[in-house]
Each structure stands twice: as structure tokens, then as C-alpha cells.
Amino acid sequence: MTGDLAGRIALVTGGSRGVGRAVALRLAAGGAVVAVNYRRDAAAAEEVVGLVTEAGGTARAYRASIDDPAAAAGLVEQVRADYGPVDLLVSNAGTASRGTSIADTGDEEYLRLLRVHTLGPLALIRAALPGLRAAGRGDVIVVSSSIVQSTPRGGAAYTMAKAAMEAAARTLAFEERAHGVRVNVVAPGLVATDMGERLVAASGGATIAELDGRYPFGRVARPEDVAGVVAFLASSAAGYVTGQRITVDGGGPDTPIVAL
Ligand SMILES: NC(=O)c1ccc[n+]([C@@H]2O[C@H](COP(=O)([O-])OP(=O)(O)OC[C@H]3O[C@@H](n4cnc5c(N)ncnc54)[C@H](OP(=O)(O)O)[C@@H]3O)[C@@H](O)[C@H]2O)c1
Numbered sequence: 454m455t456g457d458l459a460g461r462i463a464l465v466t467g468g469s470r471g472v473g474r475a476v477a478l479r480l481a482a483g484g485a486v487v488a489v490n491y492r493r494d495a496a497a498a499e500e501v502v503g504l505v506t507e508a509g510g511t512a513r514a515y516r517a518s519i520d521d522p523a524a525a526a527g528l529v530e531q532v533r534a535d536y537g538p539v540d541l542l543v544s545n546a547g548t549a550s551r552g553t554s555i556a557d558t559g560d561e562e563y564l565r566l567l568r569v570h571t572l573g574p575l576a577l578i579r580a581a582l583p584g585l586r587a588a589g590r591g592d593v594i595v596v597s598s599s600i601v602q603s604t605p606r607g608g609a610a611y612t613m614a615k616a617a618m619e620a621a622a623r624t625l626a627f628e629e630r631a632h633g634v635r636v637n638v639v640a641p642g643l644v645a646t647d648m649g650e651r652l653v654a655a656s657g658g659a660t661i662a663e664l665d666g667r668y669p670f671g672r673v674a675r676p677e678d679v680a681g682v683v684a685f686l687a688s689s690a691a692g693y694v695t696g697q698r699i700t701v702d703g704g705g706p707d708t709p710i711v712a713l
Pocket residue numbers: 466467468469470471472473490491492493494495497517518519520545546547548549569596597598599640641642643644645646647648649652713
């Protein structure tokens with residue numbers, strides 16, 4: 454495949470479903486070799502790899518749970534051994550919190566969310582940095598959430614983990630600028646994925662299809678809406694962009710419907 458991303462080695466965590474799947478397909482369409490990370494659902498990851506391969510691109514599935522720092526570092530090393538150093542890292546894998554109030558949330562829930570949204574991604578970044586620096590241009594793109602602004606009830610564990618990772622990303626942008634590494638954050642509102650459907654169901658029993666008409670532009674965001682912004686940030690058009698956060702929520706609902 455040829456395109457703006459030809460020659461890039463991309464690693465997309467949680468690339469098998471939802472937002473990550475769309476990101477993996479979009480980066481591959483731009484010409485990048487794509488490592489599709491997943492945790493459990495091998496069939497979904499292989500489907501993404503199949504779609505990329507059928508379209509003439511290069512992709513491979515890699516099982517690793519990002520909440521395990523050793524597994525995250527091992528993932529980076531495995532991709533390096535297969536294709537060369539990762540120069541485009543999309544930290545996307547994530548899970549929702551249990552939705553309990555601060556009054557009812559203990560340390561273990563905070564730590565569970567911090568492991569998957571903050572500590573695991575930081576281990577991944579540490580492992581990838583030598584390759585990112587050596588590439589001349591390296592990109593780290595973190596998928597966060599607009600929840601960092603809305604801070605809804607019941608979301609503290611998830612919101613705190615996402616906010617911590619955003620703070621780390623801004624710091625990293627300054628620290629790695631001298632090495633040619635761009636670091637940016639993409640913060641979606643509600644997205645039509647498995648996670649999005651679960652969150653909507655948990656907050657009132659509706660479905661995303663039922664909510665579409667009440668959202669900006671007549672629809673809840675689709676994974677491709679987020680993938681387009683990730684692809685832009687990775688592209689030559691965004692070569693002078695670092696330390697930024699782009700919200701992908703259609704400007705936000707006038708009245709919050711499902712706060713994310
Ligand atoms: N959906 C939304 O409304 C929304 C809104 C704002 C932000 N986000 C953020 O966007 C990102 C993607 O969410 P999504 O909606 O696409 O979720 P999703 O549909 O539930 O898909 C999650 C993906 O992440 C993988 N994954 C989960 N835990 C993992 C782990 N510990 N290690 C490796 N991979 C793991 C899953 O792989 P397996 O299937 O193999 O487990 C799957 O590929 C997350 O960071 C989420 O917090 C989502």
C-alpha cells in the first residue's frame with residue numbers, strides 16, 4: 454500500500470474492536486504496517502488483519518493485556534522483531550469502570566483502571582521510546598475521553614485514570630520534542646462501539662440507535678470519526694502538532710445525554 458503513512462510501523466492497542474479497529478484499518482489504508490493488539494478476542498483481531506491483507510496492506514495480530522507492564526513491553530519487542538521499531542503508537546485499549554460513586558469505590562477499582570489506562574500505556578511508551586526517537590519522526594497518540602471535562606457521577610475511577618494519562622501525555626510531549634516524537638491526545642465523547650452500547654444501556658436502557666437523532670449531526674460518533682483524527686495527527690499534515698488534545702464529540706450535546 455502507498456500513502457502518507459507508507460513506511461511507518463504502527464502499533465494500535467485494542468485494535469481488534471471498536472475505535473481501535475477503525476484506527477488500525479485507517480492507518481493501514483494510509484500505508485502503515487499495523488500491529489493489531491488485543492486481549493481476548495483473537496477472532497476479532499484476525500478479522501482486522503484479514504481486511505488489511507485483502508486490501509493489499511500488512512498487519513498482524515498480537516495478544517497482550519496492556520494492564521500488565523511486562524506484557525506491554527514484550528508486545529513492543531515482538532513487533533520490533535517482526536517489522537522493526539514502532540514509530541506510530543496508538544494507545545487506545547481500555548475498559549470502563551464499574552460506575553460506583555466515590556463513597557462506594559475502594560482502592561482496587563482505582564488501581565484496576567489506572568493499570569489499563571495509565572500504567573500499562575506508560576510501560577508501553579517506555580519500551581517504544583528508543584524506536585520512536587530513532588525514527589526521526591515518532592508519534593504517540595493517546596485515546597482518552599471527553600469525560601475528563603464532564604466528570605459525571607459514578608465515573609471517578611475511569612475519569613481519574615484518563616486524566617492522569619492526559620497529564621502524562623502533555624509532559625511527554627515536552628520531554629520528547631527534542632527527539633522528534635509528537636505526542637497528542639484524542640478525546641471522544643460517546644462512540645458507537647461495544648463499550649459505548651454498554652455505557653448507554655447502563656445509564657438508562659436505551660441503545661445508540663435510539664440516541665442517534667439526539668446527538669450532534671444526527672448521530673452518535675462512529676469509530677471512523679475518531680480514526681480520521683488519529684490518521685490526521687499521524688500524517689505529514691500534522692508534523693508541527695504536538696502536546697495537543699482534540700475532542701471528537703461533535704461539539705458536545707447541548708444537554709449531556711450520556712456523559713463520557
Ligand atoms: N466507546 C465510547 O463511547 C468511548 C468514549 C470515550 C473514550 N473511549 C475510549 O476509547 C478506547 C476504545 O474504546 P472502545 O469503545 O473501542 O472499546 P471496545 O469496543 O470495548 O473495544 C475495546 C478494545 O480494547 C481491547 N482491550 C480491552 N482491554 C484490554 C487490555 N487490557 N489489553 C489489551 N487490549 C484490551 C479489546 O480487546 P479484546 O476484545 O480482545 O478484549 C478491544 O479491542 C478506550 O480507551 C475507551 O476508554 C470510548
